[in-house]
Amino acid sequence: MKIISFVARIALLLPTLSVLADAPNTRALYQTHCLACHGESRLGGIGPALLPSNLSRLSQEAAADVIRDGRLASQMQGFGNILSGSEITSLVEWIYRPPTTPPNWTEEDILASQVVPFPDGSLPDEPLFDADPLNLFIVVETGDHHASVLDGDSFERIHRFETRYALHGGPKYTPDGRYVFFGSRDGWITKYDLYNLEVVAEVRAGINMRNIAVSADGRYVMAANYLPHSLVLFDAHNLDLMRVYPVADAAGNSSRVSAVYAAPPRGSFIAALKDVKEVWEITWPLPTEPVVSTGHMSTPLVTRRSHDTPNFRVRRIAVPDYLDDFFFDLDYRHVIGAARDGQGGMVVDLDSGEKVADLPLAGMPHLGSGITWAYQGRRVMAIPHLANAAVSIIDMQDWSVIKTLETDGPGFFMRSHAESPYAWVDVFFGPHRDRVHVIDKASLEIVETLTPEPGKTAAHVEFDRYGHRVLLSLWEEDGAVIVYDSDTLEELQRIPMSKPSGKYNVWNKTHYEEGTSH
Template sequence: MKKLLFSLLFLITALFAESKFDSFYVHQLESKLDTSGKELYLKYCASCHHEKRLGVSGPPLLPVFLRKISDKKLHDIIKNSLPQTLMPKFDFLSDKDIDAIVKYLRTPAKNVVWNLDNIKKSYQMIDKKKRDIGIKNIENVSLVVERGANRVWIMEDEKVLDWFSFKNVHGGLKYTLDGKSFYVPTRDGWIGHYSLEEGRLKDKIRACVNLRNISLSRDGKRIFATCLLPQSVVIFDSKTLEPINKIDVDGKISALYELYSKDEAIFTFRDKAKLVKVDTNTLEFRYFDLKMPIEDFFIDPFEEYIIGTTRKGSRLSIYSIDSLEKVFESNIEGMPHLFSATYWYKDGKFYFATPHLKKPYVTIWQMYDWKLIKKIDIGGDGFFVKTHPASAYLWADNGNDELILIDKKDYSIEKRVPVKGKRYIHTEFSGDGRYAYLSIYESDGELIVLQSDTFKEIVRYFANVPVGKYNFINKNRVFYPRLFGMSIFKEKCWGCHHQTAEAFGPPFSEIAKKRDEGEIISQIVDPKHTYKELGYKRNSMPAFNLNEKELKSIVDYIKSWKDK
C-alpha cells in the first residue's frame, strides 16, 4: 500500500513538474519571440525610428501613433514600403519575422517626458570659429539636404560654398529674413543654428523627442517648434537658442506657419477640429472651433486664406484667415501634398498646383476665384511640383526616373530623364530663376544643376540621397508677390521698361530709388494725373487696370531693384 501511495505521489509530482516545465518553456519561447521582434527592430528599423521607437528621420512607432493601423497594414508597410515616402522595402524578411516586429511595435512604452529642464541641458555649442564663405547675393543662396550623409550644403548659383554634418537632418530649414542665419530641424527634435554671416554651425538644442516643424516670428526673434512627442509648442530665442516657454497641447499638430503681414502664427491639429492663432509677441494662444480637422494646409501668398485638406485628404477646404469662414470646398481623390504646392501668375489670374499622394496626377487650381482648373496625369505617384517665373513649366516628379514638365500655357506634358534608372525628385530654383537644382534620390545619387530655360547642364555633384532644397527667396512666403511681379513685368511692362537699364521708360532700379511706394502706385493706376508731379513734361504711359493683388506684386518687384 505504501509503495502504491509513493508511486502515485511520484507520478503526481512528476506531472506537476512537467507542467511547470512546459509552462516555463512556453513562457521562455514567448519571451524569445518578443525578444526576436525587438532584435529585428533594432537591426532594421532603429536607425530611422530610434532604438526606443521615439522617431528619428522616420516617425515614432509607439502604440499611440499606430492605433489606427491594423497589424495587416503594418505588415504590408514593412514588407512593401509606403508609397511616396522614403522608407525602403523589407521584402527579404520572412512573414514570421515581420509579424514579430509588428508584435513588438504593439508593446507599451513608458510615458515620454521632455521638459524645459531637459531642453536647457541639451544645449550644445558647436563651432566658435568665424569665417567668410563668400556669399555674393543672399537671394541666390540655396540650401541642400543630403539626407543619406546627414549633411547640409550651402550653395550660391552653381557653387557649393560650405557644408556641415547634422545627424538625422530631414528638411524644413528656415531662414531669417535678414539673410544672416538659418535653422535646421530634425525629426528627433534637434534644432541647429547656422550663421551665414559667420560661416559656421554655431550651436544646437533639442526641443522634444519627435518634432513636426519649426517657424520663425516675422521679426526673426523667436523660433516656434511644434512637437508630436511630447505634444507641445516650444519657443526659443533665435539668437541664443534659450528656451522661452513650453506650451503643452492636446492633439497632433499638423504644422505651424508664421504670417508676415502681422505678428501672428497659425497651427491646426490633425486629430481635432480646432485652429490656433498664436500672438508671436505676447505668446497668447487663441483656440477656434472648426467643423472638422484640417490635416494639412498652407497659407496663400497674400495671407488671406488657409488652404487645407480634411477627412483624410478627401476634401479641399479654404477658410478666411480673419473670419475662419469656409469660402470654398471641393471633393478630391488622394491627399494633396500641400506643403509642396507651387504658385504662379498668368493673364491676370493666380494659380497653385499640388501633387496627390497615392494618385498619379497633379491638380491645377485658380486662387481667389477658387476653382479646379485641370487634373493632369503624370504617370506615377509624385511628391513635389515646383515652378518659377523664369520657367515656362511646372517641374514635377512621378516616383521614377522621369522629370515631368507641364507647360503653364496649355498644360501639355513633356518628359525628360535626368539619369536613366535612378529616381528623380524635387526641383528648386535660384532666386533669380536662372538655375534649376534636381535631386537624384539614390545612395549613389547626384545633385544636378541646369540652366532653367535651356536645360543645359552646368554641373553635377555626387550626393548620397539628396532631398529638399531651400532657396532664400522661394522658401519665404513674404517674397511670393515679388515673384508674381516678375511675371506681371513680362506680360505688361517689358516693352517700355528694363530692370536696370534705360529703355523707353526709366529702369526699375531708378524708380525704386527716387519714388516712394505711393508715387509708384499712383503712376501705375493714374499716370494722366501724376506725370507732372513726377517731373515729366508729358505722359506716354497707359493706365493699368490692376487689381489689388496685381498692384502689390508689381510694386514689390519694382522695389526689389532699389539696391541693384
C-alpha cells in the same frame, strides 16, 4: 562643433524604454527590420515614433497592413515577403504596448540641452566669401548627414559641414539671410551663421520633431513635435526657451503636431495638428510691441481674430476634419488643408474660422508642395498627388479645379519662379521616378519630360533668385545636383552630392517667392 551620433545621443539623453521580456524573438525582429528608421526604443528617427500615444489614428489591423504592404507615398516598405503573419502580429502587439517609463522631454531637458559656442559679438558681421549672400543655396545631403553651401551664380561649393541626424521640413532663414535654422527628426534645432560658416546655437526641442518655423522678423523659432505632443517657442538669438505648449483639444485629447508654419502677413505661427480637429494660430508681437512673458507652461487658450490676439497666446480654430497638410494663399487669409490619409481637401478662412469650400482632390494631395502663379487674370494653385499620377490646378477665387494634368506617376515636389514660364514636377513615387515634367504655365500643358539619368530618382527642383537657373536632385547615394538653364532646359553642370534631398535658395525663401514652398 562636434556632433555625436544619433545612437549615442539617444543613450545619453533619453530614459530607457522597457521591452517585452517575454518576446525576445519580437525584439530581434524589431532590431533587424525596424530599428534603423524608428529608433532603438521606438522613439522615431527617419520614421515616426512607434508608441501607442503616436498611433491613435491607426488601428492595430491597419498597422498590420502597413507592415505587410508598406505605406503609400513614404519610405515604409512592405515586409509581407519577409515576415510571416504571426511575426507581423507579434510586431504590432510590440509597438502598441506602452513602455513602463513613458518617454518625456521636459523644460529642464530642453534648457540643459542648449549649447551656445560663440559669445555675442565674437564673430564678424561680414561674409567670409565673395558670393552674393542672397543667392546662396543650402543643399541638404541626407546620404551622409551633411549640408553644402553653394554659390548661386557660379555654383561652386563654398562649404560642406556635418548636420544633425535626418533633417526634416527644410531649413529656415532669418530675413537678412545671415542665419539658417535646421530641424532634425530627433528634435534638434541648429542655428548656423552663413557669413562665418559656423554653428552658433543648438537646442533640443523634443524627442521626435516634425519641423520648425521662423517668424518673419527673425526673432522667434517654433518647433512642432510628434513626441512629446507639443509646440515649443524659442527666442531666435541664442535659442533660449520661451514657452512650451502642450497640445490637446478642449476635452484633453492629446495630439501630435504635423507641422508649424510662419504666416508673415498675419504675424503668426499656424500649426497643423495630427490627432485633433483643430488648427492653432499663435501670434508673435510686432517689433514695436512689448513681449508679454507669462512663464513657460501655463498659456491660456483663447479664440480671437489674429490681429486681436495677445502675443504668444493660442487661438483654436475648430475644423470639420483632421488637417495635417497645409497650403496658404498669398495673403495667408485662407489655409487649404487635407488629411494625409484623406481623399479631399477644404479651404478655411483664418479670419472667420469658417470652412468656405471643399476641394474634390483624390489621391492624397501634397499641399505642402503647392505653388501659385497668375493665369488669365486670376491666381491659380497647382499641387501634385502622393497616390495619383496627376497635378491638380485650382482657381483660387472660386476654388474650382480648372484642370487635372496626367503625369507619369505620383509626384512629391513642385516648383516654379515668378520669372519663369515653367513649373516643374517630379514623379517621385512612380515606376518612372527618373523623370521630371516641365509644365507651361500659360497653356497648362506638359511641354517637356526630362530623364536626367535613367534609373535614378529625379526630384526637388529649386530656382536661383533670378529664375534663370534650375537645380534638380539626383536623389541617390552617389547622386548629384544638376543645373539647368530655366528657359532652354539645357543641362549646364553636375555637382556630385550624397543623396541631395532639398535645395533652398536664400532669396526665394526670405522673399516668399511664389514658386517655392514656404
